[in-house]
Amino acid sequence: GDSVTQTEGLVTLTEGLPVMLNCTYQSTYSPFLFWYVQHLNEAPKLLLKSFTDNKRPEHQGFHATLHKSSSSFHLQKSSAQLSDSALYYCALRRGGSNAKLTFGKGTKLSVKS
């Protein structure tokens, strides 16, 4: 079946340093990949989604590139902010009309001053 693997556990950064959270996937299809973010005591919400035309999605300074050759969709930001502290989930949907969305285990990002 489909699966998503993320950087495990906690990533701690100093404000201003670059962010990179890893996401790799396994699927026999050409899936769509997503990043969701969950701040403390809030619901998860969409941060980024891969495009079919290989455009690089960007939102709130974050970007991610879908690399089919390496089955990866890593999340990056050039300079971390304190407000980026949150739980980040990478997720996969097979494509077509299939609605099943599979999430990874999540990576907690803690940004300190």
Added chain:
Amino acid sequence: EAAVTQSPRNKVAVTGGKVTLSCNQTNNHNNMYWYRQDTGHGLRLIHYSYGAGSTEKGDIPDGYKASRPSQENFSLILELATPSQTSVYFCASGRTGGDNERLFFGHGTKLSVL
């Protein structure tokens, strides 16, 4: 902004009891989902639905049933609750396809089974 409402927000149940978690969305989304969130496991899909009358098994359906009586409502049923089902449960809704594809999540139900 799409609205997904879960009830109750908190629930304490006894082992062996029946628990029903409810979810309502008012955005006419076809797809609805139930996830549970546990530290170390992330968000795991229990059941999902393509529309009224449809339910599909997710990755961890054992011990759970789902019901989609209408476009707006999607329930998760624990017929015989066990302590291992203590978790935070999230309902979500959304459409499939297009550049604006996304799930909208409710605020979660914290379930404790004693």
